[in-house]
Amino acid sequence: MDYSLSKRKMSFGANKGKQLYVASPVCQKQHISFDKLCEIMAEDSTVGQADIAAVFYKFRTVLNRLCSQGSIVDAGPLGSFRPTFTSxxxxxxxxxxxxxHxxxxxxxxxxxxDFRTxxxxxxxxxxxxxxxxTKKEPESGGAGHP
Structure with missing residues:
Protein backbone atom coordinates (compact mmCIF):
# COMPACT_ATOMS: atom_id res chain seq x y z
CA MET A 1 0.00 0.00 0.00
CA ASP A 2 1.34 3.42 -0.91
CA TYR A 3 1.74 6.06 1.78
CA SER A 4 3.05 9.58 2.00
CA LEU A 5 4.46 11.58 4.90
CA SER A 6 3.30 15.05 5.81
CA LYS A 7 4.35 17.39 8.58
CA ARG A 8 1.52 18.22 10.97
CA LYS A 9 1.19 20.20 14.15
CA MET A 10 -0.07 17.86 16.85
CA SER A 11 -3.23 19.16 18.53
CA PHE A 12 -3.44 16.77 21.51
CA GLY A 13 -1.51 14.26 23.58
CA ALA A 14 2.10 14.31 24.82
CA ASN A 15 3.29 15.88 21.54
CA LYS A 16 0.71 18.71 21.50
CA GLY A 17 2.09 21.75 19.65
CA LYS A 18 5.02 19.86 18.08
CA GLN A 19 5.48 19.51 14.31
CA LEU A 20 5.77 15.78 13.55
CA TYR A 21 5.63 13.64 10.42
CA VAL A 22 2.54 11.49 9.99
CA ALA A 23 1.90 8.80 7.36
CA SER A 24 -1.30 8.78 5.31
CA PRO A 25 -2.49 6.12 2.88
CA VAL A 26 -2.50 7.07 -0.80
CA CYS A 27 -5.63 5.31 -2.04
CA GLN A 28 -6.36 7.16 -5.28
CA LYS A 29 -4.13 4.73 -7.15
CA GLN A 30 -6.91 2.64 -8.64
CA HIS A 31 -10.69 2.55 -8.38
CA ILE A 32 -12.13 -0.96 -8.70
CA SER A 33 -15.50 -0.86 -10.45
CA PHE A 34 -18.39 -3.08 -9.40
CA ASP A 35 -18.04 -5.08 -12.66
CA LYS A 36 -14.32 -5.61 -11.99
CA LEU A 37 -15.04 -6.68 -8.40
CA CYS A 38 -17.52 -9.30 -9.66
CA GLU A 39 -15.02 -10.44 -12.29
CA ILE A 40 -12.28 -10.88 -9.67
CA MET A 41 -14.64 -12.75 -7.34
CA ALA A 42 -15.61 -15.11 -10.18
CA GLU A 43 -11.97 -16.07 -10.86
CA ASP A 44 -11.16 -19.66 -9.86
CA SER A 45 -14.80 -20.21 -8.92
CA THR A 46 -17.75 -22.19 -10.22
CA VAL A 47 -19.91 -19.08 -9.76
CA GLY A 48 -20.13 -16.71 -12.70
CA GLN A 49 -19.71 -12.93 -12.68
CA ALA A 50 -23.43 -12.34 -13.37
CA ASP A 51 -24.41 -14.61 -10.45
CA ILE A 52 -22.11 -12.73 -8.10
CA ALA A 53 -23.58 -9.39 -9.22
CA ALA A 54 -27.09 -10.79 -8.72
CA VAL A 55 -26.25 -11.80 -5.14
CA PHE A 56 -24.96 -8.28 -4.38
CA TYR A 57 -28.12 -6.66 -5.76
CA LYS A 58 -30.38 -9.10 -3.90
CA PHE A 59 -28.36 -8.54 -0.70
CA ARG A 60 -28.86 -4.78 -1.03
CA THR A 61 -32.64 -5.22 -1.49
CA VAL A 62 -33.01 -7.63 1.45
CA LEU A 63 -30.73 -5.56 3.67
CA ASN A 64 -32.73 -2.41 2.96
CA ARG A 65 -36.01 -4.19 3.74
CA LEU A 66 -34.75 -5.72 6.99
CA CYS A 67 -33.12 -2.50 8.23
CA SER A 68 -36.27 -0.55 7.29
CA GLN A 69 -38.12 -2.86 9.69
CA GLY A 70 -35.63 -2.00 12.46
CA SER A 71 -33.55 -5.18 12.31
CA ILE A 72 -29.81 -5.41 12.90
CA VAL A 73 -28.45 -7.74 10.22
CA ASP A 74 -25.47 -9.99 10.96
CA ALA A 75 -23.55 -10.49 7.70
CA GLY A 76 -21.21 -13.13 9.11
CA PRO A 77 -17.55 -12.55 8.26
CA LEU A 78 -18.27 -9.07 6.87
CA GLY A 79 -19.83 -7.56 9.99
CA SER A 80 -23.25 -6.15 10.77
CA PHE A 81 -25.65 -3.57 9.36
CA ARG A 82 -28.09 -1.53 11.43
CA PRO A 83 -30.61 1.21 10.73
CA THR A 84 -30.28 4.75 12.01
CA PHE A 85 -31.75 8.19 11.35
CA THR A 86 -31.47 11.77 12.50
CA SER A 87 -34.33 13.51 14.29
CA HIS A 101 -39.08 15.35 12.24
CA ASP A 114 -11.45 -9.95 11.21
CA PHE A 115 -12.71 -7.96 8.21
CA ARG A 116 -11.56 -4.61 9.65
CA THR A 117 -7.90 -5.68 9.80
CA THR A 134 -12.47 18.78 -8.09
CA LYS A 135 -14.71 15.80 -7.44
CA LYS A 136 -14.08 12.59 -9.35
CA GLU A 137 -16.91 11.25 -11.45
CA PRO A 138 -18.23 8.01 -9.86
CA GLU A 139 -17.80 4.93 -11.97
CA SER A 140 -20.90 3.17 -13.23
CA GLY A 141 -22.24 0.27 -11.18
CA GLY A 142 -22.52 -1.77 -14.36
CA ALA A 143 -24.73 -1.76 -17.38
CA GLY A 144 -28.42 -1.68 -16.55
CA HIS A 145 -27.88 -1.30 -12.80
CA PRO A 146 -28.35 1.86 -10.70
Whole structure:
Protein backbone atom coordinates (compact mmCIF):
# COMPACT_ATOMS: atom_id res chain seq x y z
CA MET A 1 0.00 0.00 0.00
CA ASP A 2 1.34 3.42 -0.91
CA TYR A 3 1.74 6.06 1.78
CA SER A 4 3.05 9.58 2.00
CA LEU A 5 4.46 11.58 4.90
CA SER A 6 3.30 15.05 5.81
CA LYS A 7 4.35 17.39 8.58
CA ARG A 8 1.52 18.22 10.97
CA LYS A 9 1.19 20.20 14.15
CA MET A 10 -0.07 17.86 16.85
CA SER A 11 -3.23 19.16 18.53
CA PHE A 12 -3.44 16.77 21.51
CA GLY A 13 -1.51 14.26 23.58
CA ALA A 14 2.10 14.31 24.82
CA ASN A 15 3.29 15.88 21.54
CA LYS A 16 0.71 18.71 21.50
CA GLY A 17 2.09 21.75 19.65
CA LYS A 18 5.02 19.86 18.08
CA GLN A 19 5.48 19.51 14.31
CA LEU A 20 5.77 15.78 13.55
CA TYR A 21 5.63 13.64 10.42
CA VAL A 22 2.54 11.49 9.99
CA ALA A 23 1.90 8.80 7.36
CA SER A 24 -1.30 8.78 5.31
CA PRO A 25 -2.49 6.12 2.88
CA VAL A 26 -2.50 7.07 -0.80
CA CYS A 27 -5.63 5.31 -2.04
CA GLN A 28 -6.36 7.16 -5.28
CA LYS A 29 -4.13 4.73 -7.15
CA GLN A 30 -6.91 2.64 -8.64
CA HIS A 31 -10.69 2.55 -8.38
CA ILE A 32 -12.13 -0.96 -8.70
CA SER A 33 -15.50 -0.86 -10.45
CA PHE A 34 -18.39 -3.08 -9.40
CA ASP A 35 -18.04 -5.08 -12.66
CA LYS A 36 -14.32 -5.61 -11.99
CA LEU A 37 -15.04 -6.68 -8.40
CA CYS A 38 -17.52 -9.30 -9.66
CA GLU A 39 -15.02 -10.44 -12.29
CA ILE A 40 -12.28 -10.88 -9.67
CA MET A 41 -14.64 -12.75 -7.34
CA ALA A 42 -15.61 -15.11 -10.18
CA GLU A 43 -11.97 -16.07 -10.86
CA ASP A 44 -11.16 -19.66 -9.86
CA SER A 45 -14.80 -20.21 -8.92
CA THR A 46 -17.75 -22.19 -10.22
CA VAL A 47 -19.91 -19.08 -9.76
CA GLY A 48 -20.13 -16.71 -12.70
CA GLN A 49 -19.71 -12.93 -12.68
CA ALA A 50 -23.43 -12.34 -13.37
CA ASP A 51 -24.41 -14.61 -10.45
CA ILE A 52 -22.11 -12.73 -8.10
CA ALA A 53 -23.58 -9.39 -9.22
CA ALA A 54 -27.09 -10.79 -8.72
CA VAL A 55 -26.25 -11.80 -5.14
CA PHE A 56 -24.96 -8.28 -4.38
CA TYR A 57 -28.12 -6.66 -5.76
CA LYS A 58 -30.38 -9.10 -3.90
CA PHE A 59 -28.36 -8.54 -0.70
CA ARG A 60 -28.86 -4.78 -1.03
CA THR A 61 -32.64 -5.22 -1.49
CA VAL A 62 -33.01 -7.63 1.45
CA LEU A 63 -30.73 -5.56 3.67
CA ASN A 64 -32.73 -2.41 2.96
CA ARG A 65 -36.01 -4.19 3.74
CA LEU A 66 -34.75 -5.72 6.99
CA CYS A 67 -33.12 -2.50 8.23
CA SER A 68 -36.27 -0.55 7.29
CA GLN A 69 -38.12 -2.86 9.69
CA GLY A 70 -35.63 -2.00 12.46
CA SER A 71 -33.55 -5.18 12.31
CA ILE A 72 -29.81 -5.41 12.90
CA VAL A 73 -28.45 -7.74 10.22
CA ASP A 74 -25.47 -9.99 10.96
CA ALA A 75 -23.55 -10.49 7.70
CA GLY A 76 -21.21 -13.13 9.11
CA PRO A 77 -17.55 -12.55 8.26
CA LEU A 78 -18.27 -9.07 6.87
CA GLY A 79 -19.83 -7.56 9.99
CA SER A 80 -23.25 -6.15 10.77
CA PHE A 81 -25.65 -3.57 9.36
CA ARG A 82 -28.09 -1.53 11.43
CA PRO A 83 -30.61 1.21 10.73
CA THR A 84 -30.28 4.75 12.01
CA PHE A 85 -31.75 8.19 11.35
CA THR A 86 -31.47 11.77 12.50
CA SER A 87 -34.33 13.51 14.29
CA UNK A 88 -35.27 17.14 14.78
CA UNK A 89 -36.07 18.15 18.35
CA UNK A 90 -39.49 19.37 19.43
CA UNK A 91 -40.55 20.98 22.71
CA UNK A 92 -43.73 18.94 23.22
CA UNK A 93 -44.14 15.21 22.61
CA UNK A 94 -47.52 15.74 20.93
CA UNK A 95 -45.88 18.06 18.34
CA UNK A 96 -43.62 15.27 17.06
CA UNK A 97 -44.53 14.07 13.53
CA UNK A 98 -42.33 11.24 12.20
CA UNK A 99 -42.76 12.32 8.56
CA UNK A 100 -41.55 15.84 9.41
CA HIS A 101 -39.08 15.35 12.24
CA UNK A 102 -37.30 12.10 11.33
CA UNK A 103 -34.76 12.78 8.59
CA UNK A 104 -31.81 11.19 6.81
CA UNK A 105 -32.46 7.47 7.25
CA UNK A 106 -29.31 5.40 6.78
CA UNK A 107 -27.78 1.96 7.10
CA UNK A 108 -24.63 1.83 9.25
CA UNK A 109 -22.03 -0.87 8.64
CA UNK A 110 -19.77 -2.16 11.41
CA UNK A 111 -17.09 -4.46 10.02
CA UNK A 112 -16.21 -7.59 11.97
CA UNK A 113 -12.83 -7.45 13.73
CA ASP A 114 -11.45 -9.95 11.21
CA PHE A 115 -12.71 -7.96 8.21
CA ARG A 116 -11.56 -4.61 9.65
CA THR A 117 -7.90 -5.68 9.80
CA UNK A 118 -5.91 -5.71 6.55
CA UNK A 119 -3.48 -8.61 6.35
CA UNK A 120 -0.30 -9.07 4.35
CA UNK A 121 0.10 -5.36 3.62
CA UNK A 122 3.40 -4.08 2.23
CA UNK A 123 4.10 -0.34 2.46
CA UNK A 124 5.72 1.82 -0.22
CA UNK A 125 6.59 5.48 0.33
CA UNK A 126 5.42 7.83 -2.45
CA UNK A 127 5.52 11.62 -2.73
CA UNK A 128 2.73 13.51 -0.98
CA UNK A 129 -0.26 13.88 -3.29
CA UNK A 130 -1.51 17.40 -4.00
CA UNK A 131 -5.01 18.01 -2.72
CA UNK A 132 -7.48 18.70 -5.51
CA UNK A 133 -10.78 20.49 -5.15
CA THR A 134 -12.47 18.78 -8.09
CA LYS A 135 -14.71 15.80 -7.44
CA LYS A 136 -14.08 12.59 -9.35
CA GLU A 137 -16.91 11.25 -11.45
CA PRO A 138 -18.23 8.01 -9.86
CA GLU A 139 -17.80 4.93 -11.97
CA SER A 140 -20.90 3.17 -13.23
CA GLY A 141 -22.24 0.27 -11.18
CA GLY A 142 -22.52 -1.77 -14.36
CA ALA A 143 -24.73 -1.76 -17.38
CA GLY A 144 -28.42 -1.68 -16.55
CA HIS A 145 -27.88 -1.30 -12.80
CA PRO A 146 -28.35 1.86 -10.70
Missing amino acids: KAVEKEEDFKPST ITKTQVLFTPSP LRGVEFFKVPAQPKTK
